[in-house]
Amino acid sequence: xxxxxIHTDITDRRRAEDALMQSAATYREIFNTVxxxxxxxxxxxxxxxxxxxxxxxxxxxxARRR
Numbered sequence: 134x135x136x137x138x139i140h141t142d143i144t145d146r147r148r149a150e151d152a153l154m155q156s157a158a159t160y161r162e163i164f165n166t167v168x169x170x171x172x173x174x175x176x177x178x179x180x181x182x183x184x185x186x187x188x189x190x191x192x193x194x195x196a197r198r199r
Contacts, residue, residue: 170188
């Protein structure tokens with residue numbers, strides 16, 4: 134009989150994930166509230182990856198959010 138255990142400290146990883154989530158939320162807030170139109174598209178296929186809310190208001194389309 135025996136006991137084997139592994140302990141992994143994930144504190145730094147969790148902090149990094151939290152910081153990334155906060156950064157993404159800040160980016161999204163700026164992206165959607167700026168009064169300019171922002172279009173992000175794939176340079177090879179010319180398909181739109183994302184547009185901000187100002188684009189959808191200006192042209193009357195709705196953006197499909199992933």
